[in-house]
Amino acid sequence: MPLTTTDQWLDEAEASLGRRLPASLRKLLKERNGGELYATDDVWEVHPVWDKRDRRYLTRTFNHLVAETESCREVDWYPADALAIAVCNADRLVLMPEDETRYDDTVYFWDFHGEEVERIANSVLDLVDEPEDWDE
Numbered sequence: 001m002p003l004t005t006t007d008q009w010l011d012e013a014e015a016s017l018g019r020r021l022p023a024s025l026r027k028l029l030k031e032r033n034g035g036e037l038y039a040t041d042d043v044w045e046v047h048p049v050w051d052k053r054d055r056r057y058l059t060r061t062f063n064h065l066v067a068e069t070e071s072c073r074e075v076d077w078y079p080a081d082a083l084a085i086a087v088c089n090a091d092r093l094v095l096m097p098e099d100e101t102r103y104d105d106t107v108y109f110w111d112f113h114g115e116e117v118e119r120i121a122n123s124v125l126d127l128v129d130e131p132e133d134w135d136e
Contacts, residue, residue, distance in 0.1 A: 003060055005033035005051045013049040016066045020102040024123040025085065033061060037086050037093065037127040039120050040109055044086035044093055077115045085124065
């Protein structure tokens with residue numbers, strides 16, 4: 001079960017990234033700092049924010065979105081300034097900057113083996129519930 005987080009850790013992540021997170025992503029991470037999203041017929045693991053309040057939270061959030069984004073940026077064809085919010089295999093769900101100060105709500109699919117990003121949702125909140133027609 002995913003852990004919750006607080007504004008303190010969300011603010012720290014934003015300071016590290018140099019941009020504000022969209023309200024929808026902040027809401028999702030406050031309620032469940034991690035967990036799953038459903039998109040492109042796959043289940044995606046959400047990158048949490050690094051929550052250092054105690055050892056349990058620290059170890060469960062070590063794969064945080066700042067570290068995962070920095071790791072992705074080492075790949076030459078990763079979209080410039082994209083924020084990695086979830087992973088499935090090596091592919092990522094990403095947010096793109098709205099401007100110099102914040103990330104946009106729109107969620108994109110980035111295929112590790114390609115260079116294109118594809119718009120898949122208006123918000124992370126659109127990907128929270130398992131689709132009714134889900135057949136695994």
